[in-house]
Amino acid sequence: SQTFERPQSTRFLAVANQKGGVGKTTSSVNLAAALAEAGMNVLVLDMDPQGNASTALGAQHDSQTLSLYDVIEGRASIAEALQVCPDFENLDVVPSTIDLSGAELEISSLENRVYLLRDQLRAYLESSEKKYDYVIIDCPPSLGLLVLNSLCAVHEVVIPIQAEYYALEGLGQLLRTIQLVQKSMNRELVISAILITMYDKRTLLSHEVYEEVGQHYASLLLETTIPRAVRIAEAPSFAQSVIAYDPRGMGAIAYREAALEINKKSTHIFTLLDRLKKEQ
Numbered sequence: 606s607q608t609f610e611r612p613q614s615t616r617f618l619a620v621a622n623q624k625g626g627v628g629k630t631t632s633s634v635n636l637a638a639a640l641a642e643a644g645m646n647v648l649v650l651d652m653d654p655q656g657n658a659s660t661a662l663g664a665q666h667d668s669q670t671l672s673l674y675d676v677i678e679g680r681a682s683i684a685e686a687l688q689v690c691p692d693f694e695n696l697d698v699v700p701s702t703i704d705l706s707g708a709e710l711e712i713s714s715l716e717n718r719v720y721l722l723r724d725q726l727r728a729y730l731e732s733s734e735k736k737y738d739y740v741i742i743d744c745p746p747s748l749g750l751l752v753l754n755s756l757c758a759v760h761e762v763v764i765p766i767q768a769e770y771y772a773l774e775g776l777g778q779l780l781r782t783i784q785l786v787q788k789s790m791n792r793e794l795v796i797s798a799i800l801i802t803m804y805d806k807r808t809l810l811s812h813e814v815y816e817e818v819g820q821h822y823a824s825l826l827l828e829t830t831i832p833r834a835v836r837i838a839e840a841p842s843f844a845q846s847v848i849a850y851d852p853r854g855m856g857a858i859a860y861r862e863a864a865l866e867i868n869k870k871s872t873h874i875f876t877l878l879d880r881l882k883k884e885q
């Protein structure tokens with residue numbers, strides 16, 4: 606059926622790709638908004654110092670605001686830094702500020718440096734009344750400590766790939782990093798979806814990228830592709846997701862479908878997690 610189902614327990618997703626400009630932030634924001642629109646309780650963590658996800662979700666993120674920077678460095682809790690998205694009362698955001706760019710260096714000598722976010726998230730979820738269906742982390746375009754913190758705080762990775770030349774360039778390195786994290790830092794980590802973004806159905810190139818990813822990663826590739834659409838690109842300048850900004854447009858429709866596909870994958874994910882737990 607075409608309806609969203611609440612997952613059995615909270616699903617933790619990192620939207621990651623070390624390439625910039627592939628649609629990580631756009632996908633984090635709009636998947637989160639689509640899930641929230643469908644009634645899910647969603648928390649977005651903006652791990653990119655650029656703060657684009659914060660902007661697109663209408664969160665304040667000037668230098669006075671408590672942000673993930675303060676959370677990572679232990680000066681504030683997630684509860685203290687949390688804001689509610691103006692468009693969806695069941696969508697919470699922990700914003701980032703440009704200060705977060707200093708965190709990688711500042712935490713680099715700490716022994717638990719890759720688990721700072723995970724531990725703050727655990728502490729928050731244990732103490733909070735709120736029960737989230739989804740926690741979505743928008744990763745910065747690197748494979749540095751902020752990304753490792755993100756990958757150690759989740760069970761699932763969603764990889765957006767832009768339908769363009771060299772789309773798969775760098776994917777091998779990303780997959781090796783994820784594998785390394787899975788082996789030595791977070792046994793429960795799996796890649797749950799690959800999402801093709803900025804798809805132009807009129808071009809052969811877009812088809813070729815979709816086909817090529819499908820050949821290598823058939824089980825991960827979402828059927829839904831996200832079209833290149835002006836409304837998707839302009840929504841953030843109105844401090845909105847495209848789900849709120851242009852709810853009937855093709856961008857919103859595509860992100861709703863992608864969110865639904867991800868929502869339906871939950872059974873598969875939980876089977877995998879159960880198997881891993883038995884093996885341990």
Ligand code: ADP
Pocket residue numbers: 624625626627628629630631632657746802803804831832833834835837838839
């Ligand atoms: P990343 O977070 O991976 O760096 P973004 O989500 O910020 O990538 O997207 C990069 C740029 O492309 C942004 O300006 C964004 O508005 C634009 N963009 C992303 N997805 C689409 C789309 N489907 N159609 C049109 N523009 C898009």
Ligand code: MG
Pocket residue numbers: 629630631653657744745746
């Ligand atoms: Mg981004």
